[in-house]
Amino acid sequence: MLSADTLVILDRDGVINHDSDNYIKSLDEWVPYPTSITAIARLTHAGYTVAVATNQSGIARGYYDEATLHTMHEHLVRLVTSESGHIAHIAYCPHGPDDNCRCRKPLPGMLLNIQQHLGLASLTGSWMVGDSLRDLQAGEAVGCKTVLVRTGKGVKTEQKALVLKKPRSSMI
Known part of the structure; x- marks a missing residue:
């Protein structure tokens, strides 16, 4: 039986596959990190x-269009399945930053979609794994434990967080 504490929600670009400031626009550009597929299967x-x-x-x-996105996600699912793993649900936000939607991270709409799809009463205690502050903020908004990876934008995110946490007296 599924419980919130056994749910791991992963961001995609920068966590599962290499990210690009120019966007991942095709299946050819979608390149998984060498161990990410195995890691999903191991989970x-x-x-x-x-x-x-x-x-x-x-x-x-x-x-790119939604059909191209679905092709990338179908490929991801096939790769994970080939290692006897499973992805229970993929939620995505197709909106731009100025569209005022409820699903774009750092808002928790996609996570709530996952919660509903999986029939969970709550996401408290689940895990949210991401490479950006917005991933962590979305997870925190619904009670997830959060993990910042150092792939993708993770190192830059970590460096920004360390700068913000430094006492004023040590800042130059």
Whole structure:
């Protein structure tokens, strides 16, 4: 039986696959990190349910369409399945930053979509894994434990967080 504490929600770009400031616009550009597919399968084997929550504003910007996004996600699912893993649900936000939607991270709409899709009463105690502050903020908004990875934008995010946490007297 699925419980919130066995749910791991992953951001996509920068966590599962290489990210690009120019957007991942095609299956050819979608390149998974060398160990990410195996890691998802290992989570599955360990009894975790894995879901994905990904901002995809490239759709709103006209860089690619939803059919292309679905092709990338189908490929991801095939790769994970080939290692006996499973992705329970992929939620995505196709909106741009100025569209005032409720799903774009740092808002928790996609995570709530995952919660509803999986039939969970709450996401408290689930895990949200991301490479940006907005990923962590979305997770925190619904009670997830959050993990910042150092892939993708993770190192830059970590450096920004360290600068913000420094006492004023040590700042130059």
